[in-house]
Amino acid sequence: MAIEQLPDGRWRVDVEPIKGKRFRKTLKTKGEAQRFEATCRSKLIETPTWSLKPTDRRRLSELIDRWAMLHSHTLADGDARRRLLDELAKALGDPVAIRLTGNAYAEYRAKALAAGANPKTLNNRLGYLRSVYNVLRQLGDIDYANPLENTRPLRLQEKELAYLTSAQVDHLFAVIHGRCRTPHVAMVAAICLATGARWGEAQALTPERVRDGLVTFANTKGKRVRSIPIDPLLQQRILGHFKHHGTFSNCLNSFDQTLAASKIPLPAGQSSHVLRHTFASRFVMNGGNILTLQRILGHQSLAMTMRYAHLAPDHLQDAVRYGPVSDFRQFFDSWPG
Template sequence: MIRKLPSGRWQVDIQPGGRGQKRVRKSFDSKAEAQRFERWAMSQHDAGSSIPQLKKDKRRFLEVLRTWYLAHGKYLRDGERRYRHLKRIAESFGNPMASKLTANDYLVYRALRIEGGISPKTCNNDLGYLNAVFNELCRTGALSYSNPFAKIRPIKIQEREMGYLDDDQIRIIFAELREKTTNPHALLVARLSLETGARWSEAEGITLSHLKPNLVTYDQTKSGKKRSVPISENLYKTVKKHLEKHGSFGTSTISAFRRAVDRSGIQLPQGQCAHILRHTFASHFVMKGGEILTLQKVLGHSSIVMTMRYAHLAPDHLDQVLQCKPKIQ
């Protein structure tokens, strides 16, 4: 049974197993928390397990994070990196008892991060990671209390302009890559990114097994899903010959590309150097009349919303404004 107490809190009062069994009483700030605990307590009884949360959950923040990592995080593509970052957050909080965490704890942490020069987007990522941990542990019954950060809103961020290179800028940067870059791989990784819209890490990660005549397959993708993109015969033969000789592109090509951009004198939007060739592919694709749904598949976006950021570049975009607006009779 769940009932509201005069204090405004909600009490769970149950006897898992029926009359004569041990009685369980616990109160919560909200009805949803009480219902969650009731379901969890009954499932523990049905599984023949004890109910340790009847005693106060004294696990520290780091211990709760480890529970999440072992049960779920280690199976994520970026699980180890995310776990390391979450541990740094917990240490910044002072590793308190996790059941005593509050929304205000995070808000203070976020304010200090912003004051220290950390971007709002990075802070929103932190919040997303924390919510993912507590939501997953609540979902699986590893916690009897609710996510303390669930009601915090991310910082609203104005959408950044998507930069791209024009034809002259492309020629200048690629001339720098051909003539002055000592890294033997950077030019071809840049070509793959520009000609297929691949993320830099996707292009850098291919091997011979990812190539077929006039086709490249990316499998180290953000979504975890493979995708294949047509390439020119010239690019196919050039990449194939290069990989036959070197085996891979290595892992430091982005630094060589950044230096080439710096030498070119071309100013890019802040934080977009690594993605500028991907944005350039998408922008030119749309400006030349490419279909937005095709672009979504080529870029590997899970949602069309992401791809629609380029829709305003379509050649008929402004014409449609004139054609489709209401007419005065």
């Protein structure tokens, strides 16, 4: 049926030029009905607005499966992230992926916060879930926009990065030498303190990566090889350690326990990085260049390195040097009392 006259004299249009795209309208005259029908047909032919492609009905868990197969193997933490994403999909009720909304995620997040979830953990989960959509769209596996692109992460209070004083460094190494059964702990700790390396990077060193006044870290978090100059005496000590004790064993737990036994107060979660933070903090306080520090630490983003900028000896001193107070010194010179 295309055009049909109704008992009351009006004309009803019921036309489906393309399967799935149907138009219905009731008009006063047959001429109006014919023109409406023609308009519907011509618009669809000239500027089609429909899609013959079926809607993507895959659920979030299926998209995560796809992401894992196509992309997770490129990540150092791919397996762990996959497990976290599976848990997240379950917590969200495993919706049809295209129908997930920022509001639905915000409701999940609010409930998780009320239950005591760590805000930083929730921000990480949001970033991981966004990445699933972004990666699959880049690969052409989905053809719709990321439904979470406008969902903002929680704003977090920046944490001060703890570093050790000279007295605390001496105390820590005294406790290490007196408590640790394996000699590897002291040497790995010394390498971290001297180069700013992460514990895992220093622990993975081998004799062939210590030469010509450099230590070379290969299996890094940023996937980039970097070489850091060291003092000749430290190079001699490292090579002597390898000769007498062999390559390093996994001794992070021993270090963490020893650090706790030292009673040095540290913020939660910073024990394994405290030597790295100490190197970076001392480097900046001694006048080191922040861009050089970025390369030494292997940060991909300068923003990460800028966390140490406030420790620079001239940090914010321009507020005194160039601020307006200097223009009104005579005002303070004449201040009563």
